[in-house]
Amino acid sequence: MKTYLCQCGSKLFFHNDRCLNCGASVAMCPSCDELTALDAGSTYGVQCNRDSCTTTYLRCKNGVDHGICNRLVPTDPSGASQLCDYCRLTTVLPDLTVPGNIELWKRLERAKQRVLYAMERSGFPVEGGAPRLSFEFKADTNLPVMTGHEDGRITVNIREADSVAREIARVNFGEPQRTLVGHLRHELGHYFWDRLVRGQRNKEFHALFGDETNPDYSTAMQRYYDQGAPSNWRTEFVSAYASMHPWEDFAETFGAYHDMLTVLATANHFGVTNLELDTFDGLIRGYARVGVMANEFNRDMGLLDLVPEVFVPAVVPKLQFVHSLRVDLV
Ligand SMILES: [Zn+2]
Ligand SMILES: [Zn+2]
Ligand SMILES: [Zn+2]
Ligand SMILES: [Zn+2]
Numbered sequence: 001m002k003t004y005l006c007q008c009g010s011k012l013f014f015h016n017d018r019c020l021n022c023g024a025s026v027a028m029c030p031s032c033d034e035l036t037a038l039d040a041g042s043t044y045g046v047q048c049n050r051d052s053c054t055t056t057y058l059r060c061k062n063g064v065d066h067g068i069c070n071r072l073v074p075t076d077p078s079g080a081s082q083l084c085d086y087c088r089l090t091t092v093l094p095d096l097t098v099p100g101n102i103e104l105w106k107r108l109e110r111a112k113q114r115v116l117y118a119m120e121r122s123g124f125p126v127e128g129g130a131p132r133l134s135f136e137f138k139a140d141t142n143l144p145v146m147t148g149h150e151d152g153r154i155t156v157n158i159r160e161a162d163s164v165a166r167e168i169a170r171v172n173f174g175e176p177q178r179t180l181v182g183h184l185r186h187e188l189g190h191y192f193w194d195r196l197v198r199g200q201r202n203k204e205f206h207a208l209f210g211d212e213t214n215p216d217y218s219t220a221m222q223r224y225y226d227q228g229a230p231s232n233w234r235t236e237f238v239s240a241y242a243s244m245h246p247w248e249d250f251a252e253t254f255g256a257y258h259d260m261l262t263v264l265a266t267a268n269h270f271g272v273t274n275l276e277l278d279t280f281d282g283l284i285r286g287y288a289r290v291g292v293m294a295n296e297f298n299r300d301m302g303l304l305d306l307v308p309e310v311f312v313p314a315v316v317p318k319l320q321f322v323h324s325l326r327v328d329l330v
Contacts (some may be wrong), residue, residue: 025061123326189254
Protein backbone atom coordinates (compact mmCIF):
# COMPACT_ATOMS: atom_id res chain seq x y z
CA MET A 1 0.00 0.00 0.00
CA LYS A 2 1.17 3.53 -0.66
CA THR A 3 1.68 6.07 2.09
CA TYR A 4 0.07 9.51 2.20
CA LEU A 5 1.19 12.97 3.26
CA CYS A 6 -0.31 15.00 6.06
CA GLN A 7 -0.69 18.79 5.82
CA CYS A 8 2.36 19.00 8.14
CA GLY A 9 4.50 16.97 5.76
CA SER A 10 4.54 13.79 7.86
CA LYS A 11 3.83 10.40 6.41
CA LEU A 12 0.40 8.91 6.99
CA PHE A 13 -0.45 5.24 6.68
CA PHE A 14 -3.59 3.69 5.22
CA HIS A 15 -5.35 2.97 8.52
CA ASN A 16 -4.39 6.20 10.36
CA ASP A 17 -7.16 8.36 11.80
CA ARG A 18 -4.78 10.85 13.38
CA CYS A 19 -1.41 12.32 12.40
CA LEU A 20 1.10 11.31 15.06
CA ASN A 21 3.18 14.42 14.32
CA CYS A 22 0.73 17.35 14.26
CA GLY A 23 -2.24 15.65 15.92
CA ALA A 24 -4.64 16.45 13.07
CA SER A 25 -7.65 14.21 12.59
CA VAL A 26 -7.23 12.45 9.27
CA ALA A 27 -9.56 10.33 7.18
CA MET A 28 -9.93 8.76 3.75
CA CYS A 29 -11.82 11.27 1.60
CA PRO A 30 -13.90 9.55 -1.08
CA SER A 31 -13.85 12.61 -3.40
CA CYS A 32 -10.10 13.12 -3.33
CA ASP A 33 -9.31 9.42 -2.91
CA GLU A 34 -6.67 10.54 -0.42
CA LEU A 35 -5.98 10.25 3.25
CA THR A 36 -6.37 13.84 4.29
CA ALA A 37 -6.48 16.14 7.31
CA LEU A 38 -9.93 17.33 8.31
CA ASP A 39 -11.33 20.75 9.11
CA ALA A 40 -13.90 20.77 11.88
CA GLY A 41 -16.69 21.98 9.55
CA SER A 42 -20.25 22.28 10.78
CA THR A 43 -21.76 20.77 13.91
CA TYR A 44 -22.25 17.33 12.46
CA GLY A 45 -19.90 17.39 9.51
CA VAL A 46 -16.22 17.58 8.73
CA GLN A 47 -14.50 18.84 5.65
CA CYS A 48 -11.44 17.51 3.90
CA ASN A 49 -8.94 20.36 3.98
CA ARG A 50 -8.02 20.21 0.31
CA ASP A 51 -8.99 23.43 -1.47
CA SER A 52 -10.68 21.58 -4.31
CA CYS A 53 -12.85 19.51 -1.98
CA THR A 54 -16.11 21.11 -0.90
CA THR A 55 -18.30 18.23 0.22
CA THR A 56 -19.14 17.94 3.91
CA TYR A 57 -18.68 14.51 5.36
CA LEU A 58 -19.24 12.46 8.44
CA ARG A 59 -16.82 9.92 9.76
CA CYS A 60 -17.97 6.35 9.17
CA LYS A 61 -20.04 5.19 12.14
CA ASN A 62 -17.67 2.25 12.73
CA GLY A 63 -14.86 4.77 13.09
CA VAL A 64 -16.77 6.93 15.58
CA ASP A 65 -18.14 4.03 17.64
CA HIS A 66 -15.26 1.57 17.55
CA GLY A 67 -12.19 3.19 15.91
CA ILE A 68 -12.41 0.53 13.22
CA CYS A 69 -12.64 2.64 10.08
CA ASN A 70 -11.17 5.93 8.83
CA ARG A 71 -13.36 6.45 5.77
CA LEU A 72 -15.69 9.41 5.30
CA VAL A 73 -19.34 9.33 4.24
CA PRO A 74 -21.11 12.27 2.54
CA THR A 75 -23.47 13.87 5.06
CA ASP A 76 -27.02 12.70 4.99
CA PRO A 77 -29.65 15.49 5.14
CA SER A 78 -31.01 13.79 8.27
CA GLY A 79 -27.66 14.20 10.00
CA ALA A 80 -27.74 10.53 11.02
CA SER A 81 -24.38 8.87 11.19
CA GLN A 82 -23.83 6.20 8.63
CA LEU A 83 -21.54 3.43 7.59
CA CYS A 84 -19.09 3.97 4.73
CA ASP A 85 -19.24 2.13 1.42
CA TYR A 86 -16.99 -0.68 2.71
CA CYS A 87 -18.45 -1.10 6.21
CA ARG A 88 -21.93 -1.26 4.69
CA LEU A 89 -20.95 -4.45 2.89
CA THR A 90 -20.63 -6.31 6.21
CA THR A 91 -24.14 -7.57 6.90
CA VAL A 92 -23.41 -9.94 9.80
CA LEU A 93 -21.14 -9.03 12.72
CA PRO A 94 -20.01 -11.27 15.56
CA ASP A 95 -21.58 -10.67 18.99
CA LEU A 96 -19.67 -7.55 20.09
CA THR A 97 -20.61 -8.09 23.75
CA VAL A 98 -18.35 -11.17 23.83
CA PRO A 99 -14.94 -10.08 25.16
CA GLY A 100 -12.33 -9.99 22.42
CA ASN A 101 -14.77 -9.98 19.52
CA ILE A 102 -14.40 -6.24 18.79
CA GLU A 103 -10.67 -6.73 18.31
CA LEU A 104 -11.19 -9.75 16.01
CA TRP A 105 -13.81 -7.86 14.01
CA LYS A 106 -11.50 -4.85 13.74
CA ARG A 107 -8.73 -7.00 12.24
CA LEU A 108 -11.19 -8.42 9.72
CA GLU A 109 -12.55 -5.01 8.71
CA ARG A 110 -9.07 -3.58 8.30
CA ALA A 111 -7.95 -6.49 6.15
CA LYS A 112 -11.16 -6.08 4.14
CA GLN A 113 -10.61 -2.32 3.67
CA ARG A 114 -7.08 -2.87 2.46
CA VAL A 115 -8.01 -5.66 0.05
CA LEU A 116 -11.08 -3.92 -1.41
CA TYR A 117 -9.28 -0.60 -1.81
CA ALA A 118 -6.42 -2.17 -3.79
CA MET A 119 -8.75 -4.39 -5.80
CA GLU A 120 -10.98 -1.51 -6.87
CA ARG A 121 -7.99 0.46 -8.02
CA SER A 122 -6.76 -2.41 -10.12
CA GLY A 123 -9.95 -2.79 -12.14
CA PHE A 124 -12.06 -5.15 -10.00
CA PRO A 125 -15.00 -2.98 -8.89
CA VAL A 126 -16.76 -4.06 -5.73
CA GLU A 127 -19.80 -1.78 -6.00
CA GLY A 128 -22.80 -2.76 -8.09
CA GLY A 129 -22.81 -5.74 -10.44
CA ALA A 130 -24.37 -9.12 -9.85
CA PRO A 131 -24.30 -10.92 -7.55
CA ARG A 132 -24.17 -8.22 -4.86
CA LEU A 133 -21.14 -8.50 -2.64
CA SER A 134 -21.55 -8.83 1.12
CA PHE A 135 -19.54 -10.11 4.09
CA GLU A 136 -20.56 -12.11 7.14
CA PHE A 137 -18.08 -12.29 10.01
CA LYS A 138 -19.29 -15.02 12.35
CA ALA A 139 -18.21 -17.04 15.36
CA ASP A 140 -18.79 -20.78 15.77
CA THR A 141 -21.96 -21.67 17.68
CA ASN A 142 -23.22 -25.26 17.94
CA LEU A 143 -22.36 -25.51 14.28
CA PRO A 144 -18.90 -24.61 12.99
CA VAL A 145 -18.75 -21.59 10.65
CA MET A 146 -17.10 -22.44 7.35
CA THR A 147 -15.13 -19.68 5.65
CA GLY A 148 -16.38 -19.52 2.08
CA HIS A 149 -18.36 -17.80 -0.67
CA GLU A 150 -21.88 -18.32 -1.90
CA ASP A 151 -23.78 -16.15 -4.36
CA GLY A 152 -21.93 -12.93 -3.49
CA ARG A 153 -21.88 -13.59 0.26
CA ILE A 154 -18.41 -14.06 1.75
CA THR A 155 -18.40 -15.71 5.17
CA VAL A 156 -15.31 -15.63 7.38
CA ASN A 157 -15.00 -17.42 10.70
CA ILE A 158 -13.74 -14.76 13.12
CA ARG A 159 -11.38 -17.36 14.59
CA GLU A 160 -9.21 -16.63 11.53
CA ALA A 161 -8.49 -13.21 13.08
CA ASP A 162 -6.98 -14.93 16.15
CA SER A 163 -3.32 -15.25 15.21
CA VAL A 164 -2.68 -18.30 17.44
CA ALA A 165 -5.66 -20.25 16.05
CA ARG A 166 -4.73 -19.23 12.52
CA GLU A 167 -1.14 -20.38 12.89
CA ILE A 168 -2.28 -23.76 14.27
CA ALA A 169 -4.54 -24.15 11.22
CA ARG A 170 -1.72 -23.08 8.91
CA VAL A 171 0.62 -25.74 10.28
CA ASN A 172 -2.08 -28.42 10.32
CA PHE A 173 -2.96 -27.75 6.68
CA GLY A 174 0.69 -27.38 5.61
CA GLU A 175 0.14 -23.92 4.12
CA PRO A 176 3.10 -21.62 3.39
CA GLN A 177 1.01 -18.62 4.53
CA ARG A 178 -2.39 -18.09 6.08
CA THR A 179 -3.52 -14.50 6.51
CA LEU A 180 -6.75 -12.51 6.60
CA VAL A 181 -5.91 -10.66 3.40
CA GLY A 182 -5.13 -14.04 1.82
CA HIS A 183 -8.52 -15.47 2.83
CA LEU A 184 -10.32 -12.39 1.55
CA ARG A 185 -8.50 -12.36 -1.80
CA HIS A 186 -9.28 -16.06 -2.24
CA GLU A 187 -13.00 -15.66 -1.46
CA LEU A 188 -13.20 -12.57 -3.67
CA GLY A 189 -11.79 -14.83 -6.39
CA HIS A 190 -14.93 -16.98 -6.09
CA TYR A 191 -17.04 -13.82 -6.10
CA PHE A 192 -15.42 -12.42 -9.26
CA TRP A 193 -15.69 -15.83 -10.96
CA ASP A 194 -19.46 -15.54 -10.53
CA ARG A 195 -19.43 -11.94 -11.69
CA LEU A 196 -16.91 -11.92 -14.55
CA VAL A 197 -16.42 -15.51 -15.74
CA ARG A 198 -19.63 -17.51 -15.31
CA GLY A 199 -21.62 -17.49 -18.55
CA GLN A 200 -19.17 -15.05 -20.18
CA ARG A 201 -15.72 -16.59 -20.42
CA ASN A 202 -16.54 -20.29 -19.88
CA LYS A 203 -14.64 -21.61 -22.90
CA GLU A 204 -11.35 -19.92 -21.97
CA PHE A 205 -11.86 -20.90 -18.34
CA HIS A 206 -12.35 -24.59 -19.23
CA ALA A 207 -9.25 -24.60 -21.43
CA LEU A 208 -7.06 -23.26 -18.61
CA PHE A 209 -8.60 -24.48 -15.37
CA GLY A 210 -10.74 -27.46 -16.46
CA ASP A 211 -14.45 -28.23 -16.44
CA GLU A 212 -16.03 -27.27 -13.11
CA THR A 213 -18.90 -29.73 -13.68
CA ASN A 214 -16.72 -32.83 -14.09
CA PRO A 215 -16.08 -33.91 -11.42
CA ASP A 216 -18.60 -31.82 -9.52
CA TYR A 217 -17.45 -29.80 -6.53
CA SER A 218 -18.47 -32.19 -3.75
CA THR A 219 -16.88 -35.21 -5.48
CA ALA A 220 -13.68 -33.24 -6.02
CA MET A 221 -13.63 -32.04 -2.40
CA GLN A 222 -14.14 -35.56 -1.05
CA ARG A 223 -11.32 -36.85 -3.24
CA TYR A 224 -9.00 -34.04 -2.09
CA TYR A 225 -9.65 -34.67 1.59
CA ASP A 226 -9.26 -38.46 1.12
CA GLN A 227 -6.18 -38.46 -1.09
CA GLY A 228 -4.62 -35.00 -0.81
CA ALA A 229 -3.09 -33.12 -3.72
CA PRO A 230 -1.46 -35.08 -6.56
CA SER A 231 2.29 -35.42 -6.00
CA ASN A 232 3.06 -33.31 -9.09
CA TRP A 233 0.77 -30.38 -8.16
CA ARG A 234 3.69 -27.95 -8.27
CA THR A 235 4.03 -28.27 -12.04
CA GLU A 236 0.37 -27.36 -12.67
CA PHE A 237 -0.95 -25.26 -9.79
CA VAL A 238 -0.10 -22.22 -7.71
CA SER A 239 -0.84 -24.15 -4.48
CA ALA A 240 -1.76 -27.66 -3.34
CA TYR A 241 -5.32 -26.54 -2.57
CA ALA A 242 -5.72 -25.22 -6.13
CA SER A 243 -5.57 -28.84 -7.35
CA MET A 244 -8.88 -29.65 -5.64
CA HIS A 245 -11.30 -28.26 -8.25
CA PRO A 246 -11.24 -25.66 -11.09
CA TRP A 247 -13.08 -23.15 -8.86
CA GLU A 248 -10.42 -23.46 -6.16
CA ASP A 249 -7.69 -23.26 -8.78
CA PHE A 250 -9.22 -20.00 -10.03
CA ALA A 251 -9.64 -18.56 -6.50
CA GLU A 252 -6.06 -19.44 -5.56
CA THR A 253 -4.73 -18.00 -8.83
CA PHE A 254 -6.87 -14.87 -8.39
CA GLY A 255 -5.44 -14.44 -4.88
CA ALA A 256 -1.87 -14.92 -6.12
CA TYR A 257 -2.46 -12.38 -8.91
CA HIS A 258 -3.65 -9.78 -6.40
CA ASP A 259 -0.76 -10.57 -4.04
CA MET A 260 1.52 -9.80 -6.98
CA LEU A 261 -0.28 -6.64 -8.02
CA THR A 262 -0.43 -5.22 -4.49
CA VAL A 263 3.22 -5.89 -3.75
CA LEU A 264 4.27 -4.35 -7.06
CA ALA A 265 2.07 -1.27 -6.56
CA THR A 266 3.85 -0.76 -3.24
CA ALA A 267 7.27 -1.36 -4.86
CA ASN A 268 6.42 1.24 -7.52
CA HIS A 269 5.25 3.73 -4.91
CA PHE A 270 8.54 3.48 -3.02
CA GLY A 271 10.62 3.63 -6.19
CA VAL A 272 11.92 0.04 -5.99
CA THR A 273 10.41 -0.62 -9.42
CA ASN A 274 9.06 1.51 -12.20
CA LEU A 275 6.56 -0.83 -13.81
CA GLU A 276 3.52 -0.40 -16.01
CA LEU A 277 1.10 -2.26 -13.76
CA ASP A 278 -1.26 -2.97 -16.66
CA THR A 279 1.33 -4.84 -18.72
CA PHE A 280 1.20 -8.51 -17.81
CA ASP A 281 4.76 -9.53 -18.83
CA GLY A 282 6.16 -6.65 -16.80
CA LEU A 283 4.21 -7.79 -13.75
CA ILE A 284 5.62 -11.31 -13.91
CA ARG A 285 9.19 -10.10 -14.38
CA GLY A 286 8.85 -7.41 -11.73
CA TYR A 287 7.39 -9.82 -9.21
CA ALA A 288 10.20 -12.32 -9.67
CA ARG A 289 12.69 -9.55 -8.90
CA VAL A 290 10.82 -7.97 -5.99
CA GLY A 291 9.74 -11.37 -4.64
CA VAL A 292 13.31 -12.62 -4.31
CA MET A 293 14.30 -9.43 -2.54
CA ALA A 294 11.26 -9.43 -0.22
CA ASN A 295 11.79 -13.08 0.69
CA GLU A 296 15.35 -12.30 1.71
CA PHE A 297 14.11 -9.39 3.88
CA ASN A 298 11.72 -11.80 5.59
CA ARG A 299 14.40 -14.47 6.01
CA ASP A 300 16.68 -11.79 7.46
CA MET A 301 14.02 -11.28 10.13
CA GLY A 302 13.23 -14.97 10.60
CA LEU A 303 9.76 -14.63 9.07
CA LEU A 304 7.88 -16.79 6.57
CA ASP A 305 8.54 -16.02 2.92
CA LEU A 306 6.58 -13.02 1.69
CA VAL A 307 6.20 -14.57 -1.76
CA PRO A 308 5.98 -18.35 -1.39
CA GLU A 309 4.36 -18.98 -4.77
CA VAL A 310 6.49 -19.99 -7.72
CA PHE A 311 4.86 -19.12 -11.00
CA VAL A 312 5.68 -22.23 -13.05
CA PRO A 313 4.91 -22.12 -16.82
CA ALA A 314 1.48 -23.77 -16.41
CA VAL A 315 0.39 -21.11 -13.89
CA VAL A 316 1.37 -18.06 -15.96
CA PRO A 317 -1.50 -18.27 -18.52
CA LYS A 318 -3.95 -18.72 -15.65
CA LEU A 319 -2.64 -15.52 -14.06
CA GLN A 320 -2.90 -13.84 -17.46
CA PHE A 321 -6.56 -14.88 -17.64
CA VAL A 322 -7.18 -13.16 -14.29
CA HIS A 323 -5.31 -10.11 -15.62
CA SER A 324 -7.60 -10.04 -18.68
CA LEU A 325 -10.67 -9.77 -16.43
CA ARG A 326 -9.68 -6.29 -15.25
CA VAL A 327 -12.34 -3.78 -16.08
CA ASP A 328 -10.83 -0.79 -17.85
CA LEU A 329 -10.58 2.09 -15.45
CA VAL A 330 -11.82 5.47 -16.55
ZN1 LIG B 1 0.34 16.05 10.45
ZN1 LIG C 1 -11.47 15.60 -0.17
ZN1 LIG D 1 -16.36 2.38 7.42
ZN1 LIG E 1 -12.29 -21.49 -2.11
